[in-house]
Amino acid sequence: EVQLVESGGGLVQPGGSLRLSCSAAGFTFSDHRMTWVRQAPGKGLEWVASVKQDGSQSFYVDSLRGRFTISRDNAKDSLYLQMNSLRAEDTAVYYCARWTADYKAFDIWGQGTMVTVSS
Amino acid sequence: QSALTQPPSASGSPAQSVTISCTGTSSDVGYYNYVSWYQQYPGKAPKLLIYEVSKRPSGVPDRFSGSKSGNTASLTVSGLQAEDEADYYCSSYAGDSTWVFGGGTKLTVL
Numbered sequence: 631e632v633q634l635v636e637s638g639g640g641l642v643q644p645g646g647s648l649r650l651s652c653s654a655a656g657f658t659f660s661d662h663r664m665t666w667v668r669q670a671p672g673k674g675l676e677w678v679a680s681v682k683q684d685g686s687q688s689f690y691v692d693s694l695r696g697r698f699t700i701s702r703d704n705a706k707d708s709l710y711l712q713m714n715s716l717r718a719e720d721t722a723v724y725y726c727a728r729w730t731a732d733y734k735a736f737d738i739w740g741q742g743t744m745v746t747v748s749s
Numbered sequence: 750q751s752a753l754t755q756p757p758s759a760s761g762s763p764a765q766s767v768t769i770s771c772t773g774t775s776s777d778v779g780y781y782n783y784v785s786w787y788q789q790y791p792g793k794a795p796k797l798l799i800y801e802v803s804k805r806p807s808g809v810p811d812r813f814s815g816s817k818s819g820n821t822a823s824l825t826v827s828g829l830q831a832e833d834e835a836d837y838y839c840s841s842y843a844g845d846s847t848w849v850f851g852g853g854t855k856l857t858v859l
Contacts, residue, residue: 740794
């Protein structure tokens with residue numbers, strides 16, 4: 631079964647750091663760009679970052695560049711998001727999603743992991 | 750990287766049709782034919798409904814259709830069913846390997 635499973639969310643104080651993980655199964659992970667998308671409580675989806683298949687290049691929404699780092703380990707079929715200097719406004723469900731060249735869209739999504747930034 | 754504009758809500762009665770708009774700019778929706786639509790139920794992950802403006806992945810009912818004119822894309826749901834009540838999001842490629850989503854539309858089946 632094709633699936634993505636996120637982990638690593640939780641409660642963190644403002645200014646703190648957190649590393650999210652996303653484990654992939656059921657498809658050739660190294661064939662696909664991967665992405666993080668977040669959704670603040672009661673709000674819409676926001677594209678956060680994407681990484682190329684071989685991890686050689688990563689791309690970020692302007693507002694987060696410098697604080698968040700996306701990376702991947704194709705040997706472990708895993709995607710990561712390192713989040714530093716966290717702020718209350720980073721509170722959201724974070725989804726990892728597979729981007730497919732067949733559709734030029736995000737066709738597989740994980741169930742999400744909740745990140746709460748609060749003192 | 751400004752969010753695409755969607756109406757916050759839309760509604761229709763069973764069997765009717767409803768259209769949700771998604772307005773961007775000449776740098777995203779208007780320039781690229783990489784507009785996609787996602788359906789999301791409360792507490793669940795989004796699901797891909799439409800890709801490349803008007804194409805449906807296998808398994809998506811043909812009641813869902815997409816189109817684009819200028820800087821505005823649209824999702825039409827025909828023959829509304831109770832199970833179509835959900836949030837709908839559009840997304841567009843915005844160049845330089847970046848993407849943008851709409852604010853979402855809550856569809857209510859009356």
